[in-house]
Amino acid sequence: MFDNIKEKVYEANIQLYKQGLVPLTWGNVSARVEDYIIIKPSGVEYEKMSPQDMVVLDLAGKVIDGKLKPSSDTKTHLEIYHSCSQIYSVCHTHSKYATSYAQAGIPIKAMGTTHADYFFGDIPCTRALTYDEVESDYELNTGKVIAETFKDKDWLQIPAVLVKQHGPFTWGGSADKGGLDAVENAVVLEEIAQINYQTMLINPAAVLLPDYVLNKHYYRKHGAGAYYGQKK
């Protein structure tokens, strides 16, 4: 079932490790196909994992295909898919600079064009989960606190969030990339997190990117007037 997509989702998960975003078995990527999601199994070493180990679930979270348990973060992924029907991939890492901002509880401000090329505004940081939220259904509530953070934001224009004291989640809107667009956003998020960190240490008074540059760079790559890249 969905063998072609399993292959892609497998490859997207492998990229987490190859791009240096995670060590060991950390991180997970999922992709949505129709009313199903395909996700990495929980706690399997990247070197021992194969495409057939990917797990297929319906959007209610029921395993439809696969011998292994899905990622322990599956409910968070599902809640993100439920919150925005245009999302087709979700990625979670503990990449070091983005996670540092999450631990610091501080958003990643738009301070340069590297940021503006991918994210149309600051990367927000969620509030902390309450005791009850952690105790009752932790992974689901992690998804809900992300959704709460995005209730007045456009998910696809800012495809990343920092979960406070935890780490980043990113997502993407391409139905045919098997999760690779969410991974690409995770790569860029880590890049801009490191650059902002260094910017702040060089000049604590460094100013934000003006809106007109944010607009220019974002729309150079996105939307009807985009002129970056080749015609599809």
Added chain:
Amino acid sequence: MFDNIKEKVYEANIQLYKQGLVPLTWGNVSARVEDYIIIKPSGVEYEKMSPQDMVVLDLAGKVIDGKLKPSSDTKTHLEIYHSCSQIYSVCHTHSKYATSYAQAGIPIKAMGTTHADYFFGDIPCTRALTYDEVESDYELNTGKVIAETFKDKDWLQIPAVLVKQHGPFTWGGSADKGGLDAVENAVVLEEIAQINYQTMLINPAAVLLPDYVLNKHYYRKHGAGAYYGQKK
């Protein structure tokens, strides 16, 4: 003797170098089997080392098998095994961020879920050894000061320590991994050391992880109620 375990301990030592935790000949991993330990020889280059170079000692420190001298840190390893009978592997590195905390004399506080997934509380830093402790039996006393630091702690729930102005030791409780679990803990320790360092520079007022999140993440992966990973 113990050829199978020598192979594993060899591989665990090689991982120190491959994972970037140490340059040159630095670092050492041992594993316990029954009443013996198998440990890396002292000062042998990783590229020239073979599984048969691993040294077997009894728990009193007598070499039982092997042509080479064991690691100069052997007595520290032995003292850790003596202090907690559930420990089956010990690893010592000078990984850069963990060693920086050791030199700073400051524990690595639990500030995020990355930490909580592996360590149930702060990673403590020992006191400095006294002149007499250094002069009389340095490596043994390094083990004793680690044991002193853990006299009211659970070794297996916090499988790492910073020896002041020296560097980290980690350990593990798996009898069948030939030291790889201690190495995994060393990888994660370095990861959280770097993340905490960056967190502190981003926001010196960043707060500790609430106990209920520490509990949730730790017990998601450890103990009877764990649901991370696949069934064994």
Added chain:
Amino acid sequence: MFDNIKEKVYEANIQLYKQGLVPLTWGNVSARVEDYIIIKPSGVEYEKMSPQDMVVLDLAGKVIDGKLKPSSDTKTHLEIYHSCSQIYSVCHTHSKYATSYAQAGIPIKAMGTTHADYFFGDIPCTRALTYDEVESDYELNTGKVIAETFKDKDWLQIPAVLVKQHGPFTWGGSADKGGLDAVENAVVLEEIAQINYQTMLINPAAVLLPDYVLNKHYYRKHGAGAYYGQKK
């Protein structure tokens, strides 16, 4: 057309990725031959790119040869070539330390001989572009603000600039290297950016390199009296 140069420009672009200056499809290198420039196509993955994908334009910006769209930064490259006829290559990256200085809006001061070996003075940072400059012809005006920054400087003696809140551009004066000299300057720029960053954190009162050492090191490698390297 210019197949030999396309091969070189391709290789120079590939070096951006291999040297760790950029992830994904970021960055671009061009080279000038007679009254033409050869430049990377826009938004093509490094692993899928071939020498034949390089795009040839005349100096007015008209595509002369190539099936793909040229880099979206092409007008900035052209404006640099127009501003200094001795320039034969241009390179743009978002390398992490140089971009951090660009975001901080702070020049990279000459603080050591590593800097003086390649750059005869501080690496300047441009002013920010105005709203009108961004809206009217962004990439062209990026070139113009670079030219404005160099109106009293020698382009070839300081072959690098930081575009404020954007990132670095570098260039070179060798007609036969197909862009590799601009890439080499980008590698060194990133190196000195990181070293200056660390210098500043170690000692905020660290002093600038005296002019007589700047002179010595720069002219050891450049100009008629150079004695570094082999005779050409």
Added chain:
Amino acid sequence: MFDNIKEKVYEANIQLYKQGLVPLTWGNVSARVEDYIIIKPSGVEYEKMSPQDMVVLDLAGKVIDGKLKPSSDTKTHLEIYHSCSQIYSVCHTHSKYATSYAQAGIPIKAMGTTHADYFFGDIPCTRALTYDEVESDYELNTGKVIAETFKDKDWLQIPAVLVKQHGPFTWGGSADKGGLDAVENAVVLEEIAQINYQTMLINPAAVLLPDYVLNKHYYRKHGAGAYYGQKK
């Protein structure tokens, strides 16, 4: 002439690049044999260099064998050999953390056992060269200012120096390693520079290593009572 040593010196120079201490053609290693030194040629790319490119000079600096010009830093190497007859190898890099301390004009203090394993005390930073010293015979005077810094120090117990606003030189006393011991010291110097940098940012009040630990660790690896490593 000295083909065997040329091979070793070549390999030692290649290690500079492989260990990440230098990019491009930077850095140089020499070794002494009897009254000759073998050194890297000036400005040759590592990938194009071969053992036969190594240059042989007598201790007065006259080229005895080799078609290429020796490293532009040759006179500095020679002055170090002249200053201490027990030195058999010299290495110069612009490694990033050590160079940052050189630019900051601040010695690398002994703050941990990683330092004490290789260096019996602080790594000193030279004074700046005067205008006359730079103008008259720069590379020779760089050697002389290093010698001045070591006039009351033991070269072999502290085999490294920071040349102010320039970078590190290291050396070694092994007649048979073809420069590899000086490279090893350069690797360790960079390691302790980074660890000290991070220590200082974690805790600006971190204290120096007590002398009795410095003694213990240094003499565990050096001198008649050493017990680290295998018997020679």
